[in-house]
Amino acid sequence: MTGVKQRKDAISIAGLALHLGLSEGTISRALNNYPDIAEKTRKRVRDAANELGYQPSSTARRLARGVVETVGFVLPSRRDHLSDPFLSEILDGLAAELAMSGWDLLLAAVPDGQDEVEVMDRLVRSGKIGAFAVTRVKRSDPRVDYLRTAGVPFVVHGRTSKHSDYSWLDVDNEKAFVDAVNFLIGLGHKNIALLGGDLKMNFAWQRREGFQKAMSDAGLETPPDYIVDGISDGMGALEAMATLLALPSRPTAVVCVTDAVAIGAIHAIQKAGLKAGHDVSVVGYDGLPMGRATEPALTTMSQASYEAGREVARMLLEAVRQKNIKSLNKEIPQILWEAKLTLRASANPPVSNPANKSHREETKK
Amino acid sequence: MTGVKQRKDAISIAGLALHLGLSEGTISRALNNYPDIAEKTRKRVRDAANELGYQPSSTARRLARGVVETVGFVLPSRRDHLSDPFLSEILDGLAAELAMSGWDLLLAAVPDGQDEVEVMDRLVRSGKIGAFAVTRVKRSDPRVDYLRTAGVPFVVHGRTSKHSDYSWLDVDNEKAFVDAVNFLIGLGHKNIALLGGDLKMNFAWQRREGFQKAMSDAGLETPPDYIVDGISDGMGALEAMATLLALPSRPTAVVCVTDAVAIGAIHAIQKAGLKAGHDVSVVGYDGLPMGRATEPALTTMSQASYEAGREVARMLLEAVRQKNIKSLNKEIPQILWEAKLTLRASANPPVSNPANKSHREETKK
DNA sequence: TTGACATCCGAAAGCGCTTTCGGTAGCGTG
């Protein structure tokens, strides 16, 4: 529990004051650009600070100001272990954008026997964080419920099923899957299946909705067998796809909730002695780098995780600003991005269909 | 730059003191288990603290104690973007173990135009962190050079080429690849190639060393063409493997620096009309979940990233303790773990070889 | 009963900053 003593050689504001023959207050105001400091002393102070490598103690500053410039991020509990391939990218984006405003990113894990909300509450009450970023939300998510009443600014990457009164950034998953299905329909497919994810996760739900909407809008029938939910990794995809292929009338195309699932599907197809992109077309979602290296290369929808992280950070900082101003015009930014469809070799017209144009890699919309 | 005001309703130690009719000092000592507090008042204080949800301000505590119970982690710069599939697992392990001792994990990104060392130095000087964890080290790594002179406790996951005087946890990459090659040799392979990684990264170097050692120990020739370095993703693997397959005498087996590379290789083999695990055996490294879902399933070496994160955290806390005690017996823990070889379908005896036993999934050593 | 000791708690001085308030010097104006 005992930490590390601050470095002895680190110069404090008192040292600087002594060195310059000024008072600590003056130093502080000079460095913080108060208007009542003469320009030349301000410069003098700044130069000395640079030269001596003075860096104000963020702890003391926090205490004096009563503010915390730190956003908290609670890692998804290991129990529901759907490894997010983009978690580190999002974190990277978050940290990068926050750093530009002098903010920090605090990462917390959930110890066994506790839940996310307990962890978040402790972080808030101990004053360690002043805002939260949340990702991978469920349709109904206790973290969001907590935050909505906690009085801490927060922004959600993704959104819950009810989502009118808080700030979020999400990708239009429904539209993405409408687009994906329509793309396949445009190629001539009619028998399209879905390898869907855990329906507690809202993104999986939304994608499924998109799938069904596009199918019914096109007047296409979807046998129940064609919709498989709850697939979270390549392994599950392998089995589910094998089942699909064993169906009396097997689908000519399958859209997958993630690239990991799609890659599993591709391997299942090959294992069955068929050819992905020929006998069965495959479309994924994520834009995983590995999707470019599969055989056939994976047609997929992609979202920019790093950029999303940055945007969430910006929204967070704005939310904090709003809160401090206590402005009455409650702005609740909610941003919806669109996923881009990346065409590669894994999706082509069905073999029975004569319109057999080949598709090279290109990015549409 | 302005942060979030601490919650108004959060009770402070002064409030608790008032509530209990005790002095702040007594409260503090009671909560921190000083021996000079009567057991029954200690209990009284504790109960009241729980009831009122008192949580000491970590900022004030830090300032008073002059310590920071926070370890810093600087995300690898986005420029050399070798996405580490295990980064989030390591962070998870770090955060989880640190939390058990009341420590925090601070994540920092490297803004454009700055380097890692600058970021680290600022974190140290501003007193935001009291220790560092570092991963993905290069053979010669400026971060380690900096830390060795900075006086901040740190632990490295991995190690540099010279590594006698600091604390690290690494996997025996060399032995892992010796094992992998020997395994293939045991199957009857003689023409074994290496798809290696960026040699600036020490793990890639070590694995290459292991490959060469095992080959030469077995008296096997390795034509220069058989060793390809600098492959960092599936895409690079795809091309490199294609080149290998086009060789006049193509290898019967290939070991890959990572699973991502191995999966790329599998696809290249299939693309060439050959059968991975039959015409060419493939061995990877990482134990990626997806390796179980490929066709054929990937034989690979695995390491436990989450556990590594926890162990690094433990070492870190121990290093801090050592430093505070100023003990003279300089303990520098250096831990070497072994990777486990997971046998799956992608590695089998060469086709020419009569000893053609099939290999089901199982874990050896 | 008195002194010597523990036992337990309050007082107060910080930790390194910020920020308000007031005071001094310098300036221009009448």
Added chain:
DNA sequence: CACGCTACCGAAAGCGCTTTCGGATGTCAA
């Protein structure tokens, strides 16, 4: 020359906690 102003800086009071020091009790033996 006195007045009022502005421009600039120092003094000092915190922020919420920790920790040392000493003082007030109570206890026990002599």
